[in-house]
Amino acid sequence: MSEDTFGEWFNRLLLEAEIMDPRYPVKGLCVWLPYGMELRERVLSVMRGLLRETGHREVLFPLLIPEDFFRKEGEHIRGFENQVYWVTRGGGEELDVKLVLRPTSETSMYPMFSLWIRSHADLPLKVFQVVSVFRYETKMTKPMIRMREVTTFKEAHTVHSSREEAEEQVREAVSLYSRFFDRLCVPYLITRRPSWDTFAGAEYSLAFDTLLPDGRMLQIGTVHYLGQNFSRVFDIRFQKPDGTHEYAYQTCYGISERVVAALLVLHADEVGPCLPPSLAPIQVVIVPIPFKGEREPETYSEEVRGRLEGKFRVVLDSRDLRPGNKFYYWERRGVPIRLEVGPREASSRTVTLVRRDRRERREVPLEGLEEALSGTMREMEEEMRKRARERMEGRMREVSSLEEAGRIIGEGGAARVPLCGEGCARRVEEETGAQVLGEEVGGKEGACVLCGRPGRIFVVGRSY
């Protein structure tokens, strides 16, 4: 799918599935619609569950960061100053101290961490928040993918008493995000970002990317090891058991609504998305198929609904519309399972179960329908996860030359390219016009495609 086709298709999908309305009158800002909000809430609740299980606690910091705090960490400000929004006036007055709309929250959180942390007994500190962040994007914006207001930014920040513990936290974050994306049926690659492209202020960064239908890699999560960069600047020190003081070691990691974009487009067909059953706001829709004015299908549909209610998120669509219109209506919203109930089903006490992903139909007895549904949903979610993973892997190839890499990328895929380091990586970017996302974590060794020296696998693709 070309970039333009994808953009139009995705905008239409969002609006027709009632996820998001991209027509807000400011570039890069969108409105979450009720059904989209329910999906968002379920996605966030998976994330919150994983974070709480691993000892992270939720906080909420202010949006506005005073200029002097924002400017404290030199690298950080250089990374962000071209894309922050500035609040310069309040009421009729010019503000004495200009305020930044947070592009991310290091500089609002860390001055407070410095008040909270006194001793090693206060560590580790593991907090997260779910907030809007703002980036003054000058490139073309796209709903959920490149926004000026990112309305769903989950950022976690941790503080530790040693480098080892902080790096262990980086591994915990990677494992936690991996489980999160698995739950969402979103396949991913993990790379260590190249040194010239780490997060502003980090010692190193790991990134999760997934491949979208338009052939671009979408970064859906990042994990940063900050070392003592920020703790020195914001004076986050702790007293050790021996009475001496040391600057703390920090990490931070984030995901955004981009994961919602990925979960929508990776399981969509020409009609609309197919939501993983465990996340779908509506899991089952019952559509009565009337026949020559018989009332049986209607009353039987009610019975089916009554049976499933409280066990599944179920809707009985008894509107005065033709069944075909109803099918289309719910398919566009990605409802994973449809039950058709006509006179035949009513008399045989069965339902016709239709899976949204494969549009497969089968008759299922009413007796034991709950188990059949649970089983189908589990199966369906596993298949969705696997299919998406295979589709991504099918569009990636390990290559042994630059030409081959260019070809794969041109065909809408991404290449695994053995490279020796920054010099050759930069040349690859220049010659392919694509980006070196980073060294694949867990990837093997190989001879650099450009100079033949020993290298490692880097992922190269077009990125957002």
Added chain:
Amino acid sequence: MSEDTFGEWFNRLLLEAEIMDPRYPVKGLCVWLPYGMELRERVLSVMRGLLRETGHREVLFPLLIPEDFFRKEGEHIRGFENQVYWVTRGGGEELDVKLVLRPTSETSMYPMFSLWIRSHADLPLKVFQVVSVFRYETKMTKPMIRMREVTTFKEAHTVHSSREEAEEQVREAVSLYSRFFDRLCVPYLITRRPSWDTFAGAEYSLAFDTLLPDGRMLQIGTVHYLGQNFSRVFDIRFQKPDGTHEYAYQTCYGISERVVAALLVLHADEVGPCLPPSLAPIQVVIVPIPFKGEREPETYSEEVRGRLEGKFRVVLDSRDLRPGNKFYYWERRGVPIRLEVGPREASSRTVTLVRRDRRERREVPLEGLEEALSGTMREMEEEMRKRARERMEGRMREVSSLEEAGRIIGEGGAARVPLCGEGCARRVEEETGAQVLGEEVGGKEGACVLCGRPGRIFVVGRSY
């Protein structure tokens, strides 16, 4: 309690109970701490439940409003322009169109409503969102009560096809908020705001106020009937069944984190708050009382915890601290019930149950502890609700002269004053230095204390 004493006490309470940290380096901005976030989440979940039951659906609109939309409704802009924050720069550039940080969302939502609503079949529309709103307050700020970033603003907006239906919605909102405040054990007065003090752009406004320990009335909720004021400006029209078009009728209503402030201070003593059991993040704390190194209390405490877990939000405090310190620690956090478990309790298979509000102790058998706890919590919550209501009513008096009103207000209460209308109401404000909050809804008639003409009861008090 004087205003200063109250302010200091409240700041200390918030920090010690780990609700909010007021030390953020910008005036009027605070940090929600993890325990505070849990309480906030429970309060919001009561609100969301009530809204969903009554057919409201959650949405999320952008924070940034372009200047031209913000300026469309004349009254509205006059009401807010002295207190909005302006975003004037993005990156290094001056913005072509300045952006306002929403002080409330009418002007961001209603242009979209105009796209969504075409026909009477699209009505009623009932949506809400929970967001941050921004007010450039120049007066003294106070955590949760007067903030520059109000981090928990629940605003509902509805659209209807007739004035009658919209005014019926106003009544639904009043009933819904009443139930909400009842659930929070926060007593309230409902007034119709005086015409010179309605919401900017509303035809009329109703307000909920509660009386704080410093003798000030805190407005904790408002409900506005907007009529067609905004629909005319934002072109929200619908086609009627007869094919003609009409401008829609609107309402909006909001509450903020001020209710959390109220629920904290209205049930607090010198040590800290007492949280209503149904809202408390931790409902029960078990404190083992060790005796001469016996291990019995410890293992028995574990048994008690095991028994309650999953049924109550329970914590066993087995830290190496003296019991008295633990009592104090949990009382400062408002945990409603403490179970003390010593050798005596272990051998008699009982627990000593202590209610946070009355500090009453009684022995309860382990067998049936669940029922005893549920019963105690229900009772406690009812008593808290009733006590707070009585305390407020005890500080209010219906008066028959201005002097009497002044005296009541001077003693930290509020007066019910019969007044004939705006002229005399203004004089009351001038002479008492207090505010006329509005005409009490459901209040009776009486002769105006100033001119003797027929009047109605107005509530007069010092307000935030």
